[in-house]
Amino acid sequence: MKRILIVLMLIATVLAACAPSVVTLPGGNPNIVYFGRTDRSDSLHPKQWAAGGYFNVRFKGEYCVINISDEYYSDRRANILEVAVDLISGTQVVITKDSVTNIVIGNAPQSVLDTLKGNVVKCFEDLQPNEYVATICRNTETAMGYTQVNWVSAPKILPCQPFNVYGTIEFIGNSITCGAEADTSLMPGSQYKWGDWHRAYYGYGPRTARNLGSAWSLVSVSGIGLIHSCCDMEVTMPQVYDKYILRNNQKPYKHELGTYLFCICLGQNDGIQDSTAFCDAYVDFVKKVVDFNMNGYMVTNWHVFLLTSPMADETLREWQKKMLTAIEQRLQEVWPDRIHKYFFYRSWNSGGASHPSVEEHEQIANELTNFIKSIL
Numbered sequence: 001m002k003r004i005l006i007v008l009m010l011i012a013t014v015l016a017a018c019a020p021s022v023v024t025l026p027g028g029n030p031n032i033v034y035f036g037r038t039d040r041s042d043s044l045h046p047k048q049w050a051a052g053g054y055f056n057v058r059f060k061g062e063y064c065v066i067n068i069s070d071e072y073y074s075d076r077r078a079n080i081l082e083v084a085v086d087l088i089s090g091t092q093v094v095i096t097k098d099s100v101t102n103i104v105i106g107n108a109p110q111s112v113l114d115t116l117k118g119n120v121v122k123c124f125e126d127l128q129p130n131e132y133v134a135t136i137c138r139n140t141e142t143a144m145g146y147t148q149v150n151w152v153s154a155p156k157i158l159p160c161q162p163f164n165v166y167g168t169i170e171f172i173g174n175s176i177t178c179g180a181e182a183d184t185s186l187m188p189g190s191q192y193k194w195g196d197w198h199r200a201y202y203g204y205g206p207r208t209a210r211n212l213g214s215a216w217s218l219v220s221v222s223g224i225g226l227i228h229s230c231c232d233m234e235v236t237m238p239q240v241y242d243k244y245i246l247r248n249n250q251k252p253y254k255h256e257l258g259t260y261l262f263c264i265c266l267g268q269n270d271g272i273q274d275s276t277a278f279c280d281a282y283v284d285f286v287k288k289v290v291d292f293n294m295n296g297y298m299v300t301n302w303h304v305f306l307l308t309s310p311m312a313d314e315t316l317r318e319w320q321k322k323m324l325t326a327i328e329q330r331l332q333e334v335w336p337d338r339i340h341k342y343f344f345y346r347s348w349n350s351g352g353a354s355h356p357s358v359e360e361h362e363q364i365a366n367e368l369t370n371f372i373k374s375i376l
Contacts, residue, residue: 021155021156022112022153022154022155023153023154023155023156023157024151024152024153025151025152025153025157026044026045026150026151027044027045027046027148027149027150027151027152028040028042028043028044028045028046028149029152029157030159031057031058031157031158031159031160032055032056032057032149032152033055033056033160034046034048034053034054034055035053035054035055035056035168035215035216035217036048036050036052036053036054036138036216036217036218037049037050037053037217037219037244037253038053038055039146039244039251042148045069045148045149045150046148046149047146047147047148047244048138048146048147049141049142049145049146049244049245049246050138050141050142050217050218050219050220050244050246051138051139051140051141051142051177051178051179051180051198051200051203051218051220052137052138052171052178052179052200052201052203052205052206052216052217052218052220053137053138053147053217053218054135054136054137054138054201055135055136055149056133056134056135056160057133057134057136057152057154057157057160058131058132058133058134058157058158058159058160058161059131059132059134059152059154059155059156059157059158060129060130060131060132060154060155060156060157060158061106061129061154061155061156062106062107062108062127062128062129062155063104063105063106063107063108063109063112063127063154063155064104064105064106064132064134064152064153064154064157065102065103065104065105065108065112065116065152065153065154066102066103066105066134066136066149066151066152067100067101067102067103067116067118067149067150067151067152067153068081068095068100068101068102068103068136068147068148068149068150069099069100069147069148069150070095070099070100070101070145070146070147070148071144071145071146071147071148072095072099072145073144073145077094077144077193077195077196078094078095078144079094079095079138079139079140079144079145079147080092080093080094080095080138080139080140080186080195080196080198080199081093081094081095081103081136081137081138081139081147082135082136082137082138082139082199082200082201082202083103083105083123083124083134083135083136084134084135084137084201085105085123085124085127085132085133085134085135086132086133087133087135087210091123091124092139092186093121093123093136094121095119095147098118098119099118100117100118100119100150101118101119101120101121102116102117102118102119102120102121103121103123103136104116104120104121104122104123105123105124105127105132105134106124106125106127106132107125107126107127112153131158133160137200137201137206138200139179139198139199139200139201140195140198140200141178141180141195141198141200141220141221141222141246141247142221142245142246142247142248143195143221143222143247144195166212166213166214166260166261166376167214167215167258167259167260167261168209168214168215168216168217168258168259169205169208169209169212169214169215169216169217169259169261169262169263170216170217170218170219170259170261170262170263170293171204171205171208171216171217171218171219171220171263171265172219172220172237172241172262172263172264172265172266172289173205173218173219173220173263173264173265173266174220174221174222174223174224174225174265174266174268174269175220175221175222175223175355176203176204176265176268176309176310176311176355176356177203177204177205177218177220177265178198178200178203178218178220178221178222179198179199179200179201179202179203179205179206179361180197180198180222180352180355181197181198181351181352181353181355182197182198182199182202182203182351182352182355182356182357182358182361183197183198183199183202183351183357183358184197184351184352184357186199192352197351197352199358200218202358202361202362203218203361204310204356204361204362204364204365204368205218205220205263205365206218207361207362207365207366208263208365208368208369208372211365211366211369212369212372212373214261217259219237219241219246220246221233221237221240221246221247223269224236224237224240224246224266224269225237225266225267225268225269225270226238226266226267226270226278226281226282226285227270227273227277227278227281228269228270228271228273229269230269235247235249237266237285238281238284238285238288241285241288241289241292242292255292255293255295257293257295257297259293260293260299260301260302260303261302261303261305261372262289262290262293262302262303262304262305263304263305263307263368264285264286264289264304264305264306264307265307265308265309265310266282267308267309267312267316267320267323268309268311268312268316271316272315272316272319275322275323275326278323279323279326279327279330282306282323282327283327283330283331286304286306286327286331286339287334289304290302290304290335302338303338303339303340303375303376304331304338304339304340305340305341305342305368305371305372305375306324306327306328306339306340306341306342307324307341307342307344307368308320308321308324308342308343308344309344310344310347310348310356310360310364311347311348311349311354311355311356312347313347314347317343317344317347320343321343324341324343325341327341328340328341340371340375342368342371344364344367345367348360348361348363348364
């Protein structure tokens with residue numbers, strides 16, 4: 001009997017040694033790398049509100065499970081997340097009213113799936129045992145509430161490798177920059193509610209950043225303006241710029257060094273305003289952006305790009321061109337060779353509510369990419 005017990009113990013030890021290992025890390029672990037405005041006041045469970053906020057996880061094996069909580073509001077649909085592997089376009093993941101969603105990338109064994117509580121969404125089920133970088137990006141914006149990363153699990157989780165050429169590029173703007181109304185295929189028009197057509201991952205900002213091999217951060221709110229916002233919005237971009245929860249002008253943002261390129265695309269919601277008031281406010285805002293981000297650091301490689309609205313009609317576009325020319329001249333007196341205006345040559349309006357479509361965002365991004373390359 002004793003000999004049999006010893007044999008059984010040896011078998012159990014061998015089986016345990018051969019069993020696949022699983023690593024589970026809290027959302028705040030340094031191996032999970034966040035981009036865009038990320039609230040780390042809860043060091044274990046970071047939160048993101050802004051459109052285009054994302055994080056990367058580098059894992060090795062056949063699968064990775066990411067557990068996310070959603071700030072679900074009962075009177076609207078939930079956030080939409082884009083999932084990509086090695087920055088290849090992935091699938092959209094809708095966070096449901098279960099409030100917790102498990103994003104399963106690859107082929108997780110049934111024993112793992114059985115332990116998951118909440119909604120389970122499977123992506124990239126044909127992954128082979130290999131090393132991958134998963135990217136999870138918010139398509140929806142601040143008004144839809146935060147997404148919080150609780151934990152990540154995989155056979156092996158590795159440190160992410162740096163891939164940024166120009167650091168993080170910050171794109172400051174309105175619904176266009178949010179990627180709002182860009183993809184009408186996400187929900188039939190008869191069932192549409194605001195937010196259903198948001199696709200920030202495919203917006204011109206993230207596309208431009210990916211073209212340049214850089215990270216991105218979107219500081220954008222649908223309807224917002226420089227001195228005048230639309231849709232009964234009481235705040236303007238200069239008021240909310242330094243916040244995490246942009247739409248509600250809440251929660252001061254703790255600046256993180258590493259952003260040196262800024263693209264400002266405001267004015268669509270302002271419309272044609274008093275020229276002096278608009279120019280003065282724009283100049284002041286650019287100074288605020290530069291002071292807030294440089295924060296006394298001796299940085300020499302920063303640039304600010306002033307953009308006309310990609311969905312402006314000809315009248316508004318011509319007015320914006322005059323304003324940006326005057327604004328650039330004033331700012332160049334303070335920072336020579338750091339301020340650059342760019343005029344989009346046309347308007348893109350094939351998406352919902354006359355916004356640029358996903359395909360048009362690609363055209364906008366390619367145009368902007370070429371201009372930034374010509375400057376840098």
